[in-house]
Amino acid sequence: MPGLNLLASLVQQATAQGTRATILTPLAWFFGLSVTGLLVSVRWHADFWIQVLLAIFAALGAVTYLSAYVFCLATKQPRLLQTEKYLIQELAIEKGYGDNSTGLLRIETPSNLLSDPLQSSPVQITAAKEQE
Amino acid sequence: MKKRFILATNITTSAEDQLFKDKLTAAFPGVAWWHRLNEVWLISDPQGRLEAKTLRDLAKECYIGKRLLAFEINNDGDTWSAISDAGGSAKETFAWLHKNWKKE
Numbered sequence: 001m002p003g004l005n006l007l008a009s010l011v012q013q014a015t016a017q018g019t020r021a022t023i024l025t026p027l028a029w030f031f032g033l034s035v036t037g038l039l040v041s042v043r044w045h046a047d048f049w050i051q052v053l054l055a056i057f058a059a060l061g062a063v064t065y066l067s068a069y070v071f072c073l074a075t076k077q078p079r080l081l082q083t084e085k086y087l088i089q090e091l092a093i094e095k096g097y098g099d100n101s102t103g104l105l106r107i108e109t110p111s112n113l114l115s116d117p118l119q120s121s122p123v124q125i126t127a128a129k130e131q132e
Numbered sequence: 133m134k135k136r137f138i139l140a141t142n143i144t145t146s147a148e149d150q151l152f153k154d155k156l157t158a159a160f161p162g163v164a165w166w167h168r169l170n171e172v173w174l175i176s177d178p179q180g181r182l183e184a185k186t187l188r189d190l191a192k193e194c195y196i197g198k199r200l201l202a203f204e205i206n207n208d209g210d211t212w213s214a215i216s217d218a219g220g221s222a223k224e225t226f227a228w229l230h231k232n233w234k235k236e
Contacts (some may be wrong), residue, residue, distance in 0.1 A: 096146050099166040104153055105144070 012050050024068060031061030133180040137187055138203040139173040141195050144218070152194035159190060184213035199225065209235065 034057035041051045072080045096104035149167065156163060160181055167172040175187065184204040191200050191214055201214040212229065216222035 095170065096149055097168045099168065100157075100164045104150060104167070 022083050023072075024065060027061060027065040027068060031058060031065055033060035052127050133206075135177045135180045135182055136205045137177070137182060137184065138176040138205065139172075139175060139187060139191055140201045140203075141171045141191065142199045144171055144195055144198060148198075152191055155190055155194060184211050188213040188215055191195050201226075201229075 012071045014100055036056050038051065038054040040046075041054055068079070096106045152173075153167070156165065156175070160177060160179075162178060163182070164176040164178070169210045175182070181205075182203045186200040187204075188200055191202065193197065197217050199215065199217045202212060212233070214222070214226050214229070216225045
């Protein structure tokens with residue numbers, strides 16, 4: 001079905017672009033959907049208990065989101081807030097190369113490479129730390 | 133007798149690579165190594181002390197939870213030793229090698 005194929009394609013593209021990439025993203029989705037549901041239920045005069053339930057969900061989502069954010073900062077784990085895409089790029093850039101004559105070299109790249117991985121920036125190889 | 137090895141892993145970190153290099157050179161002084169391809173190490177042991185299984189076990193200590201494959205390349209015949217990660221069955225992962233990597 002064309003509709004399903006289009007949807008699958010969009011989901012695949014979103015995943016590939018890393019839009020589902022931090023630990024806070026599912027919480028943000030939960031909060032957003034709860035708030036949207038709440039607004040819709042108020043607009044269309046849904047039963048009061050439905051509005052209360054959605055308001056509780058939205059409040060829980062907001063509290064959980066903020067708690068997770070503060071937890072990551074307080075426990076000195078800000079890397080959890082970074083996207084997987086960023087971490088993978090950082091991992092690739094930080095990798096060292098070499099042999100027993102040169103030691104492990106670390107390749108350093110300009111910081112703007114992170115924001116534009118396709119940019120062809122020059123790389124610089126720092127001096128070897130040790131000789132074997 | 134000189135021995136040569138190829139060690140391949142899945143994605144590793146710089147710290148793990150450094151640890152592996154340190155452990156390898158400490159345990160087997162005099163080994164030559166080359167690591168200029170991602171997740172691939174070429175290792176040459178002029179004194180012939182290493183074995184594929186030894187190399188695999190040493191790498192396993194540094195690359196915890198990662199898939200590893202260590203090949204020994206020599207004139208008499210190649211051997212290999214491998215380890216799967218926590219998420220995969222070793223039998224399934226390396227069935228292809230058991231079936232297709234034999235010389236005969």
